[in-house]
Amino acid sequence: MRVSLGGVVKAYGANTVLDRVDLALGARTRLGLVGRNGVGKSTLLRLLAGVELPDQGRVERTPATLTVGYLPQEHDRRPEETLLGYLARRTGVDDAQAAVERHTTTWDAEAYGAALERFLALGGGDLEHRARTVCAELGLDVSLEQETATLSGGEAARAGLAAILLSRFDLLLLDEPTNDLDFDGLERLERFVAGFDGGLAVVSHDRAFLDRTIERIAEIDPWTHRVSEWAGTWSDYEAARDLARARQYEAFADTEERRSEVEALLAARRNQARAGGGMAERRGTKALAGKVRQARRSLERIEHVEKPYEPWQLRLSLNARQRPGDRVAVLEAAVGVRGDFRLGPIDLELAPGERVAITGRNGSGKSTLLAILLGELPLTAGRRVVGRSTVIGSLDQRRQAYDGSTRALVRFVERTGLTALDARTLLAKFNLGADHVERACETLSPGERTRLHLAELMARGV
Known part of the structure; x- marks a missing residue:
């Protein structure tokens, strides 16, 4: 089996995302797709999946019966959709079943047979049984008939992992699959990838995961919008990329030095020609002009070397002011309840400058604890105390503050109180x-x- 892109160009308005991209994936491919945020990694996956079409170029899939699964980064929980419905949709069984039902009334035996074969190949025949088993193994203790919109963040993460583990595609495209997974979930995902017979392309910023699962890296360049491929794991790619970048810096510096030397020589010849005024100088004008032409030709022969771009690095500076004698936040025998889930009693004290990691299995109450600290979940027992000068900020799993059709700048100004100029x-x-x-x-x-x-968070002085 094979899926390939040839000369693919994709743009959104005036913004070119991918430019003349060539890429091929086959059986047992283990490809890691990397690049900075917004560079077009998810777009490339959607093109491979056929969810989007290229503006130019071609996308070819062989054989025609090839099944491609695309599991996006965000769980896309839909209103009134049950957990079983969600799993059927994410594994492709839902569409395959619809095709079978469609052909039951067409009296086209060949089309019906092909649709049924696809449905069975994707695991539709025993999906419900397998779903119950996988969900139980993951500790997802909810009914398959429960609506996904009511799942907690931890339960949603396990539902997303269940969809991957239940998949039977020929080619599987995963967008940030390690996000929100606990250590057990990460181990299960790695075991699944190791035993998966089909091809795999994964977008991930998890370097350890890429090192353990990937055999080839494709990098999208943010300036050229082209794709470069590197053999090996993330660590192999990183070493080769850094070496290539160092060599390009060296070649660029050498070229610029030679260019400067020739330009200085050319300027000196010109000044000499302008300064000449006597008979001897006039007799030497012809020879000097030849030297100027020679210097120009030397300048033109210097090969142009692109300056390597400087990778952007985030420099986050949060409020580090010390508050003598103050505590950031304190929980004393705090108990919080969400539905049937009860967390506590918890005793916790956060001091200025502390960096605390909250760990635990998906669904163990990490987000509930944060909601208690933020004051978003009322306590049923105990108390919460926040320091006098504490400024609280949060970054939620679903980034809900920046969603919807409002322009990003407008929403940012509304939430920070900055002027548009300062915000930009x-x-x-x-x-x-x-x-x-x-x-x-x-x-x-x-x-x-x-x-x-x-x-x-930085603007608000958190």
Whole structure:
């Protein structure tokens, strides 16, 4: 089996995302797709999946019966959709079943047979049984008939993992699959990838995961919008990329030095020619002109070497002022309840400057604890105390503050109180330029929305 892109170009308005991209995936491919936020990684997956069409170029899939599964970064929980319905949709069984039902009334035996074969190949025949088993193994203790909109963040993460583990595609495209997974879920995902017979392309910023699962890296260049491929794991790619970048820097510096030397020589010859005034100087004009022409030709022969771009790095500076004698937040025998879930009693004290990681299995109550600290979940027992000068900010899993059709700049100004000019200046430091801030929030990638949140925390002096 094979899926390939040839000379693919994709743009949104005036913004070119992918330019003349060539890429091929086959059986047992293990490809890691990397690049900075918003560079077009998810777009490339959608093109491979056939969810989007290229503006130019071709996307070819062989054989025609090839099944391609695309599991996007965000869980896309739909109103009134049950957990079983969600799993059927994400595994492709839902569409396959619809095709079978459609052909039961057409009296086209060949089309019906092909649709039924596809349905069975995707695991539709025993999906419900397998779903119960996988959900139980993952500790997802909810009914398959429960609506996904009512799942907690931890339960939604396990539902997303269940969809991957239940997949039977020929080619599987995963967008940030390790997001929100606990250690057990991550181990299960790695075991699934190791045993998966089909081809795999994964977008991930998890370097350890890429090192353990990937055999080839494809990088999208943010300036040229082209794709470069590297053999090996993330670590192999990183070493080869850094070496190539160092060599390009060296070649660029050598070229610029030679160019400067020739330009200085050319300027000296010209000055000499302008300064000549006597008979001897006039007799030497012809020879001097020849030297000027020779210097120009030397300058033209110097090969142009592109200056390597400087990778952007986030420099986040949160409020680090010390508050003598103050505590950031304190929980004393605090108990919080969400539905049937009860967390507590908890005793916790956060001091100025502390960096605390909250760990635990999906569904163990990490988000509930944060909701208690933020004051979003009322306590049923105990108390919560926040320091006098504490400024609280949060970055939620679904980045809901920056969603919808409102322009990113408008929403950011509303939430921070900055002027539009100051907001643009700050957002530029987070690599969010005019082409980002003038777009609707919902069109930004999850990574770009995360940077908006981080810029907001910095603006508010959290």
